[in-house]
Amino acid sequence: MAYRFEKRGSGAVFTIDRQEKRNAINEEVMDGLSAAVEAAGEDGSLRYFVITGEGQSAFCSGGDLSEFHKLRTEEDAAPMLGKMADILLRMAMLPVPVIALIDGHAVGGGCEIATACDFRLVREDVKCGFIQGTLAITTGWGGASHLLLKSGRHDTALRMLTEATPKEARELLEYGWVTELFAGDKFGALDRFTDPMERVHPSVHRAYKQAAVRRLLAAGLREQVREEVALCAKLWAADVHHEAVDRFLNKKK
Numbered sequence: 001m002a003y004r005f006e007k008r009g010s011g012a013v014f015t016i017d018r019q020e021k022r023n024a025i026n027e028e029v030m031d032g033l034s035a036a037v038e039a040a041g042e043d044g045s046l047r048y049f050v051i052t053g054e055g056q057s058a059f060c061s062g063g064d065l066s067e068f069h070k071l072r073t074e075e076d077a078a079p080m081l082g083k084m085a086d087i088l089l090r091m092a093m094l095p096v097p098v099i100a101l102i103d104g105h106a107v108g109g110g111c112e113i114a115t116a117c118d119f120r121l122v123r124e125d126v127k128c129g130f131i132q133g134t135l136a137i138t139t140g141w142g143g144a145s146h147l148l149l150k151s152g153r154h155d156t157a158l159r160m161l162t163e164a165t166p167k168e169a170r171e172l173l174e175y176g177w178v179t180e181l182f183a184g185d186k187f188g189a190l191d192r193f194t195d196p197m198e199r200v201h202p203s204v205h206r207a208y209k210q211a212a213v214r215r216l217l218a219a220g221l222r223e224q225v226r227e228e229v230a231l232c233a234k235l236w237a238a239d240v241h242h243e244a245v246d247r248f249l250n251k252k253k
């Protein structure tokens with residue numbers, strides 16, 4: 001199984017479990033996350049939803065390039081990009097706080113997943129970044145739209161996207177992307193973070209979350225994500241992208 005979905009106390013935790021691929025997202029993980037988001041949306045007892053990666057090497061390394069490299073054209077790429085973008089939108093709109101528990105590097109689509117969450121708890125020595133630019137594509141799962149609408153700072157958001165380099169967690173704390181840094185056990189960090197929330201009636205969280213979602217939707221998040229998917233799909237078809245992915249996949253051969 002490429003993922004796990006478990007209740008943990010009053011929360012639910014989705015764990016991507018593909019350490020050998022640095023927790024890259026394939027169709028199986030997408031389908032699992034989609035089902036988990038649906039179940040979480042229907043669970044009235046849930047206080048928060050957490051997404052994390054197994055092991056300490058990577059939270060998530062983005063789309064599984066060995067699997068998605070077979071998508072060659074704009075028409076091939078758009079459904080895959082649109083499917084994950086829709087799952088992340090639904091995850092972002094869950095009626096409870098959504099937390100990315102980042103205990104390893106988060107790059108490419110992994111950084112998009114984290115950005116779609118409400119909070120990002122990040123181990124202090126990991127790096128995160130929208131490295132898609134190094135593959136001659138933009139973000140294609142809606143990450144830039146989530147970032148640009150949620151981020152207080154236009155300049156740091158654009159820097160993250162355009163520089164396309166993984167950045168130290170400490171720098172991303174200054175940027176406002178990291179909510180809180182941690183060292184040591186990730187579930188200890190999660191419990192310290194959720195402890196104050198546990199003392200507030202869950203209906204309060206759900207009410208604030210509803211207000212936050214309403215603001216994002218009013219600002220056009222859904223439409224912007226759709227445009228982002230289309231733009232990425234166009235770039236996906238170019239030779240320069242396929243050559244960059246070839247280089248990544250063949251780097252050790």
Ligand SMILES: CC[C@@H](C(=O)O)C(=O)SCCNC(=O)CCNC(=O)[C@H](O)C(C)(C)COP(=O)(O)OP(=O)(O)OC[C@H]1O[C@@H](n2cnc3c(N)ncnc32)[C@H](O)[C@@H]1OP(=O)(O)O
Nearest residue numbers: 020021022024058061062063064065066108109139140141
């Ligand atoms: C498709 C959607 C698109 C989007 O819309 O956002 C994307 O996500 S594009 C994908 C962006 N991701 C990448 O470019 C890959 C990034 N990976 C890395 O930078 C590194 O792997 C890492 C995450 C920093 C970890 O580095 P390290 O610990 O040194 O591991 P390795 O690099 O040696 O990787 C081990 C193993 O895993 C394979 N791997 C890693 N990432 C992916 C991936 N995204 N897809 C497929 N395979 C991946 C890597 O090839 C190695 O395999 P082996 O050589 O067979 O061991």
